[in-house]
Amino acid sequence: MSEDEETPEAEAAAPADPDRRDDGLDLAKALTRATAGSLPTARRRSRKPPPRTSGGRVSGSHPDDRDPQLLESTLGRLVGDHGWELDLRVHGVFGRWAELVGDEVAAHCTPESFADGKLVVRTDSTAWATQLRLLAPTVVRRLNEQLGHGTVALLEVLGPNLPSWKKGLRSVRDGRGPRDTYG
Template sequence: MFRVKDVLSGTLKSMGITKQYNAQSVIVHWQEIAGDEIASHAWPISIQRGVLLLAVNNPVWSHHLMMLKPVIIEKINKFLNEKLVYDIRFQAGNLQKYQNQEEDEENSTKLRPAKLTSDELAAVWQQTEAIQDDSLRKKCYYVLIKQTALTKAKQNDGWQSCKRCNILVPPGQGLCTVCSMEFKKEKTEAITKLLTEAPWLTYQEMLQYVPCNAREFHTAKKRLVHKLIHSLFDPGWDKLNEATLVMLMTGIKPARINQTLVDTVIGKIKMRLAEKVRRKSHVSAPRR
């Protein structure tokens, strides 16, 4: 006779559900992994393609946990004895919605598991053939039935595979949550890279290279402008950075830009920064 924990790993692997099992283990044992303090402010939602999606109850803790990301990832992977999580994404959320361990996936998706045919049940039972322990086989069988029934219900309700990772998503949603965040990040990076190389581009010109909406374009442009302004007094700042910043702010193309214009715009920016520092210093100065 073998103990359950001795055969479970190999059994789950043979059934192809190791990652799903480990992902659920992180959610079930989150308080043990992360500690009481973190668990009172953040709770795991899902793990997909190595990315842990974490619900956080306020922006302060989102920033705090961002700094602790490497530590949390190390704790999770050490607990599982497997490199399952490579990154963590944060989103605002109501923790009570996720902390109820009795909440099943079908409740959260508003779907009721579909009824399986005898052939489907037989196929599920066949998947557990490698499990020698009868008690463990039955438990895994019931877990797989639940998973298969929910998958069938989603398919019957019109759910389709995510265009990137094949996870089922609701009708009209093309990408799952994690893939959607990855896609937005990649798009932002592409816009930023192109604006860095051609800072004079307008939104309409950008559409020829990167499909995006106006908000995505202007948000990326604004962040790049702020980044360059914050680097204005760095030792590595040069004339090329100045010209890039001016073209981003004015949209003037390289053929029309000149040093006088650059000096004027950069001079105004420096004056505003200096005025901002003076005001801040005046406000924070102690009264006598």
């Protein structure tokens, strides 16, 4: 090669204007032009599939598992992997209890637990416990519509927590407790 001929690298390295320094975008464009001339022409024009990386994953401009994921899809995958779907739906029903059973019923009873198809509900009076036992088939049907058929098999209704009259370690069987009088 003679001294009069310049290589693409030399053209990129030598600024067009002696007063101007290449930096930033100008430098990147010049380097791209210089390296583009050194690639084989067939490689630049061919439509080959993107190169594969280790593990068989495709490396390219299309999204894959290594890219940042949306929170919704990541949480959905986490819930599915651990089998938490039913638990989340049940606790969602606990949060929407008033919407499912109505405001008046929800004001007097609250769900306490759910296990093995049995939902335990506590009422604030014995009258509401009786009323909820009568409404049990309707409540179970509504819950199964929300959770999936057969999820709630039994609705156990408990009355209010009443105070215990038993005091101390010992007690008398069939005694009236503290209401007993000596006379």
